[in-house]
Every structure is written in C-alpha cells, then in structure tokens.
Amino acid sequence: MNMHHTQIDMSRYGRCIEISKRIRWDIDDDVIRGRAFDSADTFLPAGLSKVGEFEFLDADDKRLLSQIQGRTYANIFGLVERFINAKILELSQDHWLGDQTALEALVRFSDEEIKHQELFRRIELLAANCLPAGYVFDVNPNDVAGVVLGKSTWAVLALTLHIELFTQQHYRESIETEEDISPLFKDVFLYHWKEESQHAVLDELEFLRTDAGMTDAERDTAVDEFIELVVAVDGILQAQAVNDATYFATACKNPLSSEEQAVLEAGVLRAYRWQYILSGAEHPHFIGVLSSVINNDQAGRIMAALETLR
Ligand SMILES: [Fe+2]
Numbered sequence: 001m002n003m004h005h006t007q008i009d010m011s012r013y014g015r016c017i018e019i020s021k022r023i024r025w026d027i028d029d030d031v032i033r034g035r036a037f038d039s040a041d042t043f044l045p046a047g048l049s050k051v052g053e054f055e056f057l058d059a060d061d062k063r064l065l066s067q068i069q070g071r072t073y074a075n076i077f078g079l080v081e082r083f084i085n086a087k088i089l090e091l092s093q094d095h096w097l098g099d100q101t102a103l104e105a106l107v108r109f110s111d112e113e114i115k116h117q118e119l120f121r122r123i124e125l126l127a128a129n130c131l132p133a134g135y136v137f138d139v140n141p142n143d144v145a146g147v148v149l150g151k152s153t154w155a156v157l158a159l160t161l162h163i164e165l166f167t168q169q170h171y172r173e174s175i176e177t178e179e180d181i182s183p184l185f186k187d188v189f190l191y192h193w194k195e196e197s198q199h200a201v202l203d204e205l206e207f208l209r210t211d212a213g214m215t216d217a218e219r220d221t222a223v224d225e226f227i228e229l230v231v232a233v234d235g236i237l238q239a240q241a242v243n244d245a246t247y248f249a250t251a252c253k254n255p256l257s258s259e260e261q262a263v264l265e266a267g268v269l270r271a272y273r274w275q276y277i278l279s280g281a282e283h284p285h286f287i288g289v290l291s292s293v294i295n296n297d298q299a300g301r302i303m304a305a306l307e308t309l310r
C-alpha cells in the first residue's frame with residue numbers, strides 16, 4: 001500500500017533539536033577521557049561478533065577476534081558516515097528558505113556525524129596501539145560515497161535509516177547489556193547511540209518527505225537502487241571478512257588448519273552480514289517505515305535479495 005500524501009509531523013524535528021542539545025557530548029571530555037584500549041578486554045560483544053560459533057578457538061583467540069571485529073565495527077561507521085553526512089547536507093537545501101527548525105535539526109545531525117567520524121579515527125589509532133601490526137581496512141570513504149550518492153535520495157535514505165536503526169538495536173541488545181567488555185569500547189557506542197537515536201528519526205522524516213514527492217515509477221527504480229546499495233555493502237563486507245580472517249591467522253595464539261581458516265573466514269562474513277545488513281533489515285521499525293511506502297512486489301524483490309545473503 002502506498003501513502004503518497006503522508007503528513008509529516010514537523011514537531012518531531014524540534015524534538016530532535018531539544019534532545020540533541022541535552023545529550024551533546026565531547027570526544028575527549030566525555031568519551032575517551034584519556035583512556036587507552038587494554039588487550040585483555042573483549043571489544044565487540046559475542047552477540048554481534050558470533051565468536052561463540054568457533055569451537056576450535058580458545059578464550060584468548062576468541063578475545064582477539066572480538067577486538068579485530070570491534071576495530072572494523074568502528075571503521076565501518078566512520079566509512080558510512082561520510083556519505084550519510086553528505087546526503088544530509090544536500091537535503092538541508094530543501095529547508096534553507098523554508099522551515100528553520102527542520103534546517104537546524106539537519107545541521108546538528110551533520111555536525112554530529114562529522115564529530116563521529118573524528119571519534120572513529122581516534123578509536124582506530126587507539127586500536128592500532130593495542131593490537132599487533134598487520135590489520136587492513138583499505139576502503140576509501142570518498143570512493144564509497146561517490147558510488148552511494150550516485151543513487152536516488154530515496155535509496156540512500158532507506159540504506160541510512162537501516163544503518164541508524166541497527167546502530168541503536170546493537171547498542172541496546174548486545175552492548176549495553178554486556179558487563180564484561182572494554183569500558184572504552186562500551187562508552188564509544190553508548191555516546192554514539194545517544195546521538196544516533198535522533199538521526200534515525202530525521203532519516204525517517206526526510207525519507208517520507210522524499211517519497212511523497214515521487215511517482216510510482218521513480219519509487220520502483222529507487223527500490224532496485226536500494227537493492228544495489230545493499231549488494232555493494234555486501235561486497236565491502238566480503239573483502240573485509242577476508243582481510244580480518246587473514247590478519248587473525250597471523251596474530252592468533254594457536255595456529256589454524258586450512259580447514260579451520262576457511263570456517264573462520266565464512267563465519268566472520270556471516271557475522272558481518274548479520275551486523276551490517278540482516279539485523280537492520282529485520283528491524284521492525286525499518287520494515288514498518290519501508291512497507292508504508294512500497295507495494296508487495298517491491299517488498300518481494302527486497303526480500304529475495306536479502307535471502308541470497310543468509
Ligand atoms: Fe554516527
């Protein structure tokens with residue numbers, strides 16, 4: 001069912017500004033506070049890293065794999081925030097001479113996303129100081145943004161809403177509840193989550209506003225572009241799963257057989273697909289927003305594309 005005349009509740013932009021001002025944080029004073037990572041700590045919790053699935057790894061090697069995945073987790077956010085911020089700045093044009101509350105909400109969103117990228121660059125440096133040499137994350141954020149921003153705004157905002165919703169879900173379900181992980185890693189995603197909660201609201205408002213101005217044919221093309229973006233994300237995940245599994249093999253305590261190495265690589269890719277694609281795609285709010293504007297055929301195409309990643 002399509003709702004082409006969606007009424008946007010403009011008061012929600014104002015509410016985002018209020019919360020954004022109240023929870024505003026500083027990278028050094030609030031998040032890092034002079035701390036470093038400790039190699040004795042788990043970074044990414046098992047609910048996300050799925051390290052429990054590797055029976056052939058001992059506790060030390062499971063912890064190392066959680067640290068590598070946690071480092072990649074921070075880098076992936078820094079990566080996607082480049083195109084998210086560019087799209088938000090572009091959308092702000094529509095409000096320049098219009099609703100000044102909506103404009104301020106998007107300006108704050110952009111400012112926060114620039115800060116988050118700096119936070120994740122700092123986290124990468126701290127992770128590099130804690131972990132053995134040899135880690136590779138060689139995806140260029142501007143190259144990725146160039147591809148993503150070549151798609152329609154509808155497709156980019158659908159991908160962005162999905163990302164900003166799973167960020168919150170990961171924190172609430174897997175990170176907040178975990179007692180036994182690095183306190184610094186936990187704080188990074190606590191503070192990140194606080195600002196991302198407003199971003200997901202603004203993504204939804206801008207997505208519905210964009211959708212309301214589209215024809216059925218434009219939306220139908222945008223659905224295919226959204227699928228292309230998910231496939232592009234998966235390409236990045238496939239390459240990074242190989243990078244991270246290869247690096248793990250050089251840094252782990254107990255050498256792996258070639259069979260174990262293959263199992264590890266496949267398991268890391270499964271974990272990455274869960275983290276960055278499937279957990280968001282299954283998010284009830286994401287499904288709710290998307291299905292308020294797409295028809296059954298379009299939903300079926302998206303489901304079929306996701307099925308190939310399971
Ligand atoms: Fe962010």
Ligand SMILES: [Fe+2]
Binds near residue numbers: 113164195199
């Ligand atoms: Fe965000």
